[in-house]
Amino acid sequence: MTDRSAAVAELVAALPEGVVATAPAQLEKYRMDWAKDTSAGMPCAAVRAERAEHVQEAVRWAARHGMPVVPRGAGSGLSGGASAVEGGVVVSLERMTAIEIDPAARCAVVEPGAFNATVKKTAAEHGLWYPPDPSSFEICSIGGNVATNAGGLCCVKYGVTTDYVLGLDVVLADGRLVTLGGKRIKDVAGLSLLKLFVGSEGTLGIVTRVILRLVPAQLTPSTLVATFDSVRAAADAVVGMCRVTRASMIELMDKPTVNQVEDFAPMGLDRDRALLIVQSDAPEGARAGEMELIEAACEQAGAAEVFVTHEADEGAAFVRARRLAFPAAEAKGALLLEDVGVEVPLLPDLVARVEEIGVERGVEVVCVAHAGDGNTHPIVMYDAADPDSVIRAEAAFQNILTAAIELGGTITGEHGVGRLKRDALPAMLGPDVMELNQRVKDALDPQGILNPGAVLDARS
Amino acid sequence: MTDRSAAVAELVAALPEGVVATAPAQLEKYRMDWAKDTSAGMPCAAVRAERAEHVQEAVRWAARHGMPVVPRGAGSGLSGGASAVEGGVVVSLERMTAIEIDPAARCAVVEPGAFNATVKKTAAEHGLWYPPDPSSFEICSIGGNVATNAGGLCCVKYGVTTDYVLGLDVVLADGRLVTLGGKRIKDVAGLSLLKLFVGSEGTLGIVTRVILRLVPAQLTPSTLVATFDSVRAAADAVVGMCRVTRASMIELMDKPTVNQVEDFAPMGLDRDRALLIVQSDAPEGARAGEMELIEAACEQAGAAEVFVTHEADEGAAFVRARRLAFPAAEAKGALLLEDVGVEVPLLPDLVARVEEIGVERGVEVVCVAHAGDGNTHPIVMYDAADPDSVIRAEAAFQNILTAAIELGGTITGEHGVGRLKRDALPAMLGPDVMELNQRVKDALDPQGILNPGAVLDARS
CATH class of the missing domain: 3.30.465.10 (Uridine Diphospho-n-acetylenolpyruvylglucosamine Reductase; domain 3)
Known part of the structure; x- marks a missing residue:
């Protein structure tokens, strides 16, 4: 019995039956999150904790053995934050659902x-x-x-x-x-x-x-849908409405996204234009006024068409279309998903730059955005079977990160750095803030066993 | 020339004329904040920074000499967070107002x-x-x-x-x-x-x-004022309205506070009862409904009187009365100001316990609260010339901190720990969380020069 297998046996013995998985077939599902990080390793065990004590037991064991611990929720992360580390332990919280x-x-x-x-x-x-x-x-x-x-x-x-x-x-x-x-x-x-x-x-x-x-509980929102000849014009409308309203949703889909979603689940969206979906949940009395301001911002930015509905179902259908952007892109093929953000007034510059990068690199880049936050999700599509396409996609991905940084923005607005964007973090934060991050990490995890290689470099 | 005065001369020379104050008469105003912490020391210098570079210069100087640095804003702090450290430097930001x-x-x-x-x-x-x-x-x-x-x-x-x-x-x-x-x-x-x-x-x-x-901009709020025979009943009303509304202000004044404020600036408040001041800034259409829910919660809790106004000036007068609670107490004499908080459903227990503590210790405790947050400001009044009164006030102060901790609450909701509550922090946080605080502090300030003795113990 090797040292590692002795250690694993110790872990299995320390926890109730069925909590620790060690069979490769069982472990396969704990290797990756949705980022499908190809550098993910094979863990030696997965602890499916049923209560906090199980987590404590697993971490104490890992600390004793200097073993990497990767915590994992539902595995829906998009940045490789839950990629398993080779030979380490995954602590899954999937059973703790109270x-x-x-x-x-x-x-x-x-x-x-x-x-x-x-x-x-x-x-x-x-x-x-x-x-x-x-x-x-x-x-x-x-x-x-x-x-x-x-x-x-x-x-x-x-x-x-x-x-x-x-x-x-x-x-x-x-x-x-x-x-x-x-x-x-x-x-x-x-x-x-x-x-x-x-x-x-x-x-x-x-x-x-x-x-x-x-x-x-939220009031049932009203929904405005507007179409624009260019994604920049749609973004201009967002900047305008953000100055004067508190819309409860401001989502942008560029033309390629609209087309992917229409291909995936046709609902008659205008394939020739970028789309904004805006909701107001302001109370009656304030609702009409807010919707007018939103509409005026769209018209000011040159909207081709504007449509307003107060029907919950109709509004929800558009929101559903927006939520399909990612599944629709996945259905088309291999992709790299971005999560870059800028201050709202720079959103038009960012989306225009993203469009240019796609042209420059000769790859399709579709772009959806939580536009009212300045947070965009450009999706770089590529052909996994074509090495040149892969190279161009990766170049476009890096170019988009750089574009966000150059606009004073962030490489991740909501998905996290994980492992996929770790190497881009220093360019955004600079050496001093990176050092602060590392100092706090070292203070709280001196052995460097917690999710090593996520966000910051793992200890060598 | 002593080492310290050589060091001070170095600081004076490093910064533009008029930035560094060193004369005792000038330094007096940089010794204390509103907490009037009697343990405050006399700084060797105050740097009245005009830009970030001046702050950097001062901190670099302090780091070189291992000198304590106490940052200071307007000096309105209530926990001794800006008490000067004997022989250290105060960095005042009062001139940076852009x-x-x-x-x-x-x-x-x-x-x-x-x-x-x-x-x-x-x-x-x-x-x-x-x-x-x-x-x-x-x-x-x-x-x-x-x-x-x-x-x-x-x-x-x-x-x-x-x-x-x-x-x-x-x-x-x-x-x-x-x-x-x-x-x-x-x-x-x-x-x-x-x-x-x-x-x-x-x-x-x-x-x-x-x-x-x-x-x-906020909409002009409507204001409800309700009186209650007991402070517990007023707190019960708060719990009731917090379940079902999003009031934009929920302030409580107990009967002794009402009396102090009336003494200080008479406006005809009911001296026999505790007072709630509640505002709604919900938009027209939702406003009336929210005010009705607030009123119902007051009546449910046994309000003696309820008064509603939609006039901005009239509402503002009540809010002004609330804001006078602290100046009115100060005008009465020496005081110890608390800032304890609990989860909202435990507010009635906390205010009742505070009242009991005043009786038990034989000191007047008046209580105002940001009641909708469960954050209360009991004010322990005492006679500074009577040593026994001082002792009883200090005991009451400690009892109130303990009561908040026993209710699972906090020793400070918004004023900060500063130096006045530092010794109570371990009882609230426990040794493990205290150690985490210290580890983060040490990671970011390894020499321990930044505001030593505030929040955590200074290095010995």
């Missing part, structure tokens, strides 16, 4: 494996709402949402995950469990460690419980 | 010495609003707001300072300046260092520029 609603404190106490959609649904049973809504909300877990500080469509008005996290239980790199925050709304006692763990992509600790703030 | 509004990106670029009220006013000139509104908003600076993650009255609906901070320039403990975040709304690239610096009370770095998110 949700408890406290209507009086207006919060939800949630285990990390619970799906975002289930939290929303459970809150809705109490007339409450958990706003953050990644496009993947039906298949992504709250733990992953916290790990990446996930955004979504309604975030333009309602903020991102961190704005709703009141408390966290976190298993630290040495296996201790700490509780940060709680159901109280305001708390400034000590450093903002709670906020530091949100968005840390499993590099500082493993979240085993989340207390989420809830708000009253 | 404000620039970017209406297209909907944000404000603000130097730390700018007053909160001035930011609000400047934003309003563009039809925009900066929500966070500490009671001291007319005399507190944005730098201090960021340092403490300040709250205020509208935070129950609009969130606290951290929710509006998009970017920071920070001078680190070695004098380097880093830029975190920017005008972009969403950004998850790297650890959430931006959020870590917010609320760090000058212990991790000195903020020299802040980018604040702005929102469209």
Whole structure:
């Protein structure tokens, strides 16, 4: 028996039957997230924790053996934040799915494996709402949402995950469990460690419980759909409406995206134009005024057509079309998904630059965006069987990251750095901020066992 | 010439004339903030920085000489976060007051010495609003707001300072300046260092520029005033309305507070009862419905009287009365100001316990609260000339901190730990979270020169 297999046997023995998977066939599903990171390794074990103690046991074991630990939620991450490390252990939170609603404190106490959609649904049973809504909300877990500080469509008005996290239980790199925050709304006692763990992509600790703030149920929104001859004009409309409204959704699909979605699930969208989908959930009385301002911004920017509906179903159909952008692109072939963002006034420059990069590199780049946040998802399509296409796609991917940085923007607005964008992070943050990141990482994970190689370089 | 005076001469020579104050008469005003911390020392110098470079120069100098650096905004802090350290240097940001509004990106670029009220006013000139509104908003600076993650009255609906901070320039403990975040709304690239610096009370770095998110101007609110025979009943009403509304202000004054305010500035408040002041800024159409829910919660909790006004001036008069609670207490005599908070459903227990503690200790405790956040400000009154009164007041102060901790709450909701509550922090956070705080502090300020003795123990 090798040292490693002795160590694995120790882990299996320390946890209840069925918690630790070690068979290669079982482990295969714990190797990658949706980023399909080809550098992902084969773990020696996957711990399917059923409670926080199992996570603690696994981390203590890993700390003892100096073993890499990769935490994993639903595996829907898009940046390789949950790629397994060769020979390390994956700690999966998929079995920890409890949700408890406290209507009086207006919060939800949630285990990390619970799906975002289930939290929303459970809150809705109490007339409450958990706003953050990644496009993947039906298949992504709250733990992953916290790990990446996930955004979504309604975030333009309602903020991102961190704005709703009141408390966290976190298993630290040495296996201790700490509780940060709680159901109280305001708390400034000590450093903002709670906020530091949100968005840390499993590099500082493993979240085993989340207390989420809830708000009253959203009003049924009205929806405006506008078409534009150019994606820049659509982005101009976004800049205009962001100055004067608080729309609850501002989504942009460029012409190639519209076409991919129409190919995937035809609903009669105008294939010749870029599309904006804007919603207002302002209360009656303020609704009409806000919709007028949105419409005026579209017309000001030269909209070809504008259509408004107050029917929930009709509006939802357009939002569904928008949510299909990624599946529609996946159905077309191999792709590289971006998540770059800029300040809203620079959105027109960014989308125009993305379009140019596609032309320059001779690859198809389709672009959807949470436009009201300045957060875009250019998708670089390529032919995996054609080495030249792969090279051109990768060049386009890098060019887009560089374009965002040159515009003073970010390489990731909501997906996280993971492993796919790690090498681009220094160019964005610069050496001093990189060093700060590393110092905080070293302070909280001195052995470097937590998700090594995600966000920052792994220790060599 | 002693070593210290040689060092001070070096500092004076390194900065433009008039920036460094060294005369004792000049330094007196840099010794304390509003907490009037009697343990405050006499600094060797105060650097009145006019730009970030001056802050860098001062910190580099302090790092070279191993000298404590206490950053200071407007000096309106209530926890001794800006108490000078004997023989150290105070870096005052009072001269850095520039404000620039970017209406297209909907944000404000603000130097730390700018007053909160001035930011609000400047934003309003563009039809925009900066929500966070500490009671001291007319005399507190944005730098201090960021340092403490300040709250205020509208935070129950609009969130606290951290929710509006998009970017920071920070001078680190070695004098380097880093830029975190920017005008972009969403950004998850790297650890959430931006959020870590917010609320760090000058212990991790000195903020020299802040980018604040702005929102469209608030609608003129409607105001409900309700009186209750007991403070517990008033708190019960708060719990009831928090379940079903998003009021834009929920402030509570207990009977002793009402009496102090009436003594200070008579306006005909009912001296026999506790008072709730609640506002709704919901748009027309939703306004009446929200006000009805608020009223119903008051009646359900047994309100003696309920009064509603839609007149802005009339509503503002009640809010002004609320804002007078602290000055009115100050006018009465010596006081210890608390800032404890609990989850909203436990507010009735907390305010009742606070009342009991006053009786038990034989001291007057008056209590105002940002009740919708569960954040209360009990004020322990005492007679500074009577040693027994001082002892009883201090005991009551500690009892209230303990009561908050026993209810799972916080020792500070918005004022910060500073030096006054430092010794209570371990009891609240426990040894593991204290150690995490210290590890992060050590990682970013290895010499321990930044605001030593605030939040955490100073290095011995």
